[in-house]
Amino acid sequence: MLNFEVTGSNDTRSGFxxxxxxxxxxxxxxxxxxxxxxxxxxMDAFMKEFPERFFQVGIAEAxxxxxxxxxxxxxKIPFTGTFANFSTGRVYDQIRQSIAYSDKNVKxxxxxxxxxxxxxxxxxxxxxxxxxxxxxxxMTVINPCDYNQTKAATMAIAEYEGPVYLRxxxxxxxxxxxxxxxxxxxxxxxxxxxxxxxxxxxxHLVWKAVEAAKDLEAQGISVDLINIHTIKPLDVDAIVKSxxxxxxxxxxxxxxxxxxxxxxxxxxxxxxxxxxxxxxxxDDSFGESGTPEQLMQKYGLxxxxxxxxAKAVIARKG
Amino acid sequence: MxxxxxxNQIAHQVRRDIVRMVHAVxxxxxxxxxxxxxxxxxxxxxxxxxxxxxxxMDGHQEDLFFLSxxxxxxxxxxxxxxxxxxxxxxxxxxxKLNTRLQGHPTTHEGLPGIRMASGSLGQGxxxxxxxxxxxxxxxxxxxxxxxxxxxxxxxxxxxxxxxYAAHHKVDNLISTIDVNGQQIDGxxxxxxxxxxxxxxxxxxxxxVLEMDGNVxxxxxxxxAQAKALTGxxxxxxxxxTTSMGKGVDFM
Numbered sequence: 001m002l003n004f005e006v007t008g009s010n011d012t013r014s015g016f017x018x019x020x021x022x023x024x025x026x027x028x029x030x031x032x033x034x035x036x037x038x039x040x041x042x043m044d045a046f047m048k049e050f051p052e053r054f055f056q057v058g059i060a061e062a063x064x065x066x067x068x069x070x071x072x073x074x075x076k077i078p079f080t081g082t083f084a085n086f087s088t089g090r091v092y093d094q095i096r097q098s099i100a101y102s103d104k105n106v107k108x109x110x111x112x113x114x115x116x117x118x119x120x121x122x123x124x125x126x127x128x129x130x131x132x133x134x135x136x137x138x139m140t141v142i143n144p145c146d147y148n149q150t151k152a153a154t155m156a157i158a159e160y161e162g163p164v165y166l167r168x169x170x171x172x173x174x175x176x177x178x179x180x181x182x183x184x185x186x187x188x189x190x191x192x193x194x195x196x197x198x199x200x201x202x203x204h205l206v207w208k209a210v211e212a213a214k215d216l217e218a219q220g221i222s223v224d225l226i227n228i229h230t231i232k233p234l235d236v237d238a239i240v241k242s243x244x245x246x247x248x249x250x251x252x253x254x255x256x257x258x259x260x261x262x263x264x265x266x267x268x269x270x271x272x273x274x275x276x277x278x279x280x281x282x283d284d285s286f287g288e289s290g291t292p293e294q295l296m297q298k299y300g301l302x303x304x305x306x307x308x309x310a311k312a313v314i315a316r317k318g
Numbered sequence: 319m320x321x322x323x324x325x326n327q328i329a330h331q332v333r334r335d336i337v338r339m340v341h342a343v344x345x346x347x348x349x350x351x352x353x354x355x356x357x358x359x360x361x362x363x364x365x366x367x368x369x370x371x372x373x374x375m376d377g378h379q380e381d382l383f384f385l386s387x388x389x390x391x392x393x394x395x396x397x398x399x400x401x402x403x404x405x406x407x408x409x410x411x412x413x414k415l416n417t418r419l420q421g422h423p424t425t426h427e428g429l430p431g432i433r434m435a436s437g438s439l440g441q442g443x444x445x446x447x448x449x450x451x452x453x454x455x456x457x458x459x460x461x462x463x464x465x466x467x468x469x470x471x472x473x474x475x476x477x478x479x480x481x482y483a484a485h486h487k488v489d490n491l492i493s494t495i496d497v498n499g500q501q502i503d504g505x506x507x508x509x510x511x512x513x514x515x516x517x518x519x520x521x522x523x524x525x526v527l528e529m530d531g532n533v534x535x536x537x538x539x540x541x542a543q544a545k546a547l548t549g550x551x552x553x554x555x556x557x558x559t560t561s562m563g564k565g566v567d568f569m
Contacts, residue, residue, distance in 0.1 A: 031455070052455070053455070055451070055486070057482060058478075058481070058482070058485075060478035060481070060482065062440075062441075062444070062474070062475040062478055063444045063447075063475055063478035063479050063482050064444075065444070066441050066442075066443070066444020066445045066447070066448065066475065066479065067444050067445070067447050067448035067451070067479075067482065068448060069434060069444070069445045069448060070434075070444065070445040070446060070447055070448020070449040070450070070451070070452065071448040071449070071451060071452045072448075072452075073375060073376060073377065073382070073433050073434075073445075073448070073449040073452060074376050074377070074378070074449060074452025074453060074455070074456055074458070075376050075452070075456070076452050076455065078448070093438050093441075094441055094444075094475070096438075097435050097436070097437065097438045097441060098434060098435070098441050098444070098445055101424060101425075101426055101435045102424070102425050102426070102433075102434045102435045102445075103425055103426065104434075
């Protein structure tokens with residue numbers, strides 16, 4: 001069952017671009033804004049198809065968030081596009097007051113999240129965005145794992161009423177989510193049934209978790225594998241049920257330990273199903289320049305790290 | 319539309335409301351509220367086409383107003399109540415627990431008339447621009463109005479918005495700056511000089527007017543002049559001179 005059919009390889013940002021175009025075709029109220037990164041965000045196709053519904057903002061992200069909030073007044077569904085750092089930390093107060101507290105139906109779409117941006121270094125590799133966005137009351141936070149899931153998520157959030165933070169990235173990663181799989185906000189994807197350890201992964205770490213699970217199963221360790229694409233609201237039920245069954249949990253994400261998926265799963269388990277847990281995440285550090293592969297290795301976000309964490313957490317079972 | 323004399327009478331009532339509201343809780347910002355009273359009364363009782371009942375967030379076929387310097391909420395709340403958006407007796411709940419009349423305006427408690435939260439400064443122009451562009455997409459010919467404090471325009475986002483509005487020819491937007499020359503730490507010229515405001519806004523591509531915000535007839539005439547300038551490819555800025563605390567002799 002861990003033999004997911006890999007149908008190709010592409011970047012998740014291209015899934016966003018394709019999803020945005022499709023959402024625009026389905027709903028004339030979908031509009032898009034970009035802060036001088038049309039090519040990087042793959043928003044070209046939408047811009048060409050719907051030039052009157054596309055707004056170039058220039059290098060002015062704070063204004064972009066406000067204009068997006070305003071466009072909702074009159075029934076538009078705005079999608080903003082820039083890098084994850086400039087979509088969150090740079091404009092936190094604009095999102096907080098003009099979008100979240102003002103209950104505006106804005107979709108904040110953020111590319112180049114995490115370390116896999118690579119060579120540009122730590123100024124562009126945000127590892128705190130999930131934490132910041134999750135703290136905002138009413139904000140939905142989604143981190144899809146491949147091209148197909150990102151495309152489906154993009155179309156799904158267009159139909160959802162409320163502010164959303166959608167986080168995706170730059171590197172080409174295997175496409176393994178079935179193209180026809182429906183995307184349900186807040187519903188975990190139970191990828192594989194197992195009994196010895198639960199692995200909960202999000203974003204680019206999902207494929208690495210699949211590879212780790214294959215390796216662990218080959219070693220006789222049975223893995224319950226869960227893809228959490230919606231980090232907020234979290235699928236508490238899926239997490240608690242799996243933890244109750246396996247008694248050991250590993251989380252894997254391209255984000256800081258503090259404020260990320262691991263933190264949130266820990267909070268759920270501590271309250272509902274106390275269970276030993278190991279986090280595969282960045283440990284209180286900024287990133288740096290390097291190739292995506294080098295960085296994922298250096299910061300411990302590889303399959304090997306997930307395997308190691310799984311064995312360590314199994315050893316802690318009571 | 320009301321006569322200038324009727325508008326002045328409403329302004330008297332609104333000033334009484336402001337003082338009562340702020341006095342009742344010993345907090346709030348009466349100075350800027352009193353200074354902008356004539357502007358608000360003119361806007362809601364003479365200039366804008368708007369609907370108080372039922373209040374509709376999208377405001378299709380209505381003129382929209384956005385208050386960017388949210389701390390002068392008392393004047394806005396009073397004018398909204400007097401214009402029929404909610405009961406006048408609700409003004410007595412200002413800044414009290416469980417009120418819809420929060421210290422700074424918000425949509426979050428569902429107060430009719432409010433379309434965005436403001437308080438953290440510099441954000442309202444961007445939101446108003448978005449609403450103005452949505453009107454254009456919807457083929458809605460009505461206008462969008464904003465008000466800003468003069469100290470507020472020290473925020474960088476204002477200038478991002480100024481550049482954007484001119485570039486995108488947002489010519490269904492009439493913004494006003496309350497030039498009262500004061501901010502928390504002292505006169506604006508001492509705290510952070512604003513320089514030549516007319517030259518600054520003109521350089522950013524805006525059509526700039528000036529008015530005396532404490533002379534009702536001047537407000538009405540200037541707003542009519544501003545309206546006549548819409549639809550010509552440029553956003554419009556009104557530099558409005560006011561006195562903080564206008565109408566209360568010891569303020």
